[in-house]
Amino acid sequence: MNIEKPKKGEQAIIINSLKLFRQQSFHNTSMEDIAKSCGILKGSLYHYFKSKEDLMFRVISFVHLYFKEEVFIHAYNDKISAKQKLKKLCDASELVFFDKKTGKLYGNIGVESALVVPEFNPIIREFFQDFFNAVKHIYKEKYGEKIANELAERSVAEVEGSIMLARIFNDKTYITNTHKRIIARLE
Amino acid sequence: MNIEKPKKGEQAIIINSLKLFRQQSFHNTSMEDIAKSCGILKGSLYHYFKSKEDLMFRVISFVHLYFKEEVFIHAYNDKISAKQKLKKLCDASELVFFDKKTGKLYGNIGVESALVVPEFNPIIREFFQDFFNAVKHIYKEKYGEKIANELAERSVAEVEGSIMLARIFNDKTYITNTHKRIIARLE
Amino acid sequence: MNIEKPKKGEQAIIINSLKLFRQQSFHNTSMEDIAKSCGILKGSLYHYFKSKEDLMFRVISFVHLYFKEEVFIHAYNDKISAKQKLKKLCDASELVFFDKKTGKLYGNIGVESALVVPEFNPIIREFFQDFFNAVKHIYKEKYGEKIANELAERSVAEVEGSIMLARIFNDKTYITNTHKRIIARLE
Amino acid sequence: MNIEKPKKGEQAIIINSLKLFRQQSFHNTSMEDIAKSCGILKGSLYHYFKSKEDLMFRVISFVHLYFKEEVFIHAYNDKISAKQKLKKLCDASELVFFDKKTGKLYGNIGVESALVVPEFNPIIREFFQDFFNAVKHIYKEKYGEKIANELAERSVAEVEGSIMLARIFNDKTYITNTHKRIIARLE
């Protein structure tokens, strides 16, 4: 799994890169763009990351870690009901894809990058594995192994599809509607 | 809507480009690659298309037209049952994303490009509108307007999400399972 | 062996590169330098050569071809004596390493590059094989197989060593003295 | 002449650099490579050497000193015969160019660098002067001034040429054969 917390100087670069990658995608963001947004020079980036791809790996890992600690974690909070768990998970997730300040909708850079750079496939699979496990864990409170499994798979697909549609139609209700539906499956 | 059938010389280029874009994505396919695969020179491409983006538009339009004529059309075939319609629609769709000869899984280049090149957004919206309309039309045989609407939205999201997962996990059962589920909604 | 004559547009680039590589060595000559000396832009070089290394290969091949046609060839001219052959071979060779106009001494770029870029090793071996064969062919007029072989090996080593010393001491007499000696071996 | 023994901390850097320069050449060895091989940081190198070139100077000086103390010195050992002197000199020299442990053949980094970085010319001339003097000193036991002079020049050229050929053909017999020959000149 190997998800380390980024060190001090790197952190700033990773966060700035994340912003740019989300706004402009991997291919449309140059190392120069990133350097500029960090207030350093292009060459200095290579002090921390050995290549643009390496940097992207760290960015995806960072997002993964964030999801583990801030989103998926709600699935394992045994003090609340299954429905509350899923609700919290969805709410936390919405915070990521919808920027309340700017009103902008962001995509799942991990997915979008993996579709275009096959090297990112393995790392994004881990993300989905964790996502799937969290959702399944919640459904298992109400359903048996098999149904929970199927519901989780279906929910993950639906959520990802709706993030895509939300981006394309610039309409976040695709996501919120989907979230409502997958929560309703616990009733 | 403005979907024209590509003319003779263009057609070959569009089809070759489609292949390459699906295998390597828009950004990883150069005009040189395309020219080579057509047996012509880079410069000659500009005889037919005024830019790489223009070419991509034509490719997406071509795919859109194909879906209209070969996939979505099944929704409007009044000689068969709703279930049969959806079944045929899904089967035809699977042919596109799964290459039986090579065993390779392809993505929806329209979507994947739109996520990365915002200019492609409007054209890909039209595609989804048609997709959504076809599915909704089928569900309306069994459900009322509102439910059909919701089911269609949900189904489109789920299908797109599962295409993504299928690509990332290189496992086409994500798609076939989803297809089974959305067909089952007619029972 | 695969030594082709360079085509029209390439030829100019190859010859200009040869000049620069000889004056400044492979590593100290940039693609920009080469482009400038050809009156074209850096990027245009890649129309003809897929990399700097590829260009260097063509340059070494060009030199190899030159040596075959203008230097080693004298060894196989059956109308003159062995001594005359070797004399002509040496004279032709001196023309390459000593630029009468500028008074400059050049090295064997093939050798110098091969010592620094291992990829050039195979091609420079071919050069030496031809050099060795030519010299041996001459010595065989006077000596038996074994002696001719040994004399050729020794002569090639001595010539190359003296080219090096000539460069380092900027004194072409190292080369001319060596040439005299290897010719004297035919007396 | 100015050949000082390197001080404590420097010594380690010089020796590590020597290894790298021999394996990868001057241009293909970065200050980072050197620092890493010494277990220190790039910046720290500048504590000892004011530039990469300066470091290379020290490396060449170090090699020069080694040759004086361990190789050329045999020429002046008056307790053994001329032939034994040359034999010892050659044997000691072979130890440098042929690494018995790894089986690798190394070049004369001084020469190879001088061919590519003219600034190293003066220092490498000193090396050759000493080499030449040692060989000449030996030949003078058997020959007069003039012949000894010529034989020494020839021998040095032949040795250097054969080191080159040995490197290019990865065959140390070029060197050993040459050594045999120059020793035989004392018979």
Next chain:
DNA sequence: AATGAATGAGAATTCATTCAT
């Protein structure tokens, strides 16, 4: 002495596009 972050100049390479022929 040593660190490690940053510099800044420059390198090779890519690529969509243009255009005279």
Next chain:
DNA sequence: AATGAATGAATTCTCATTCAT
């Protein structure tokens, strides 16, 4: 319609060097 040479701007990456701490 097609060629093929050339453009020019951008991009990733390298690396010797500096310097505050």
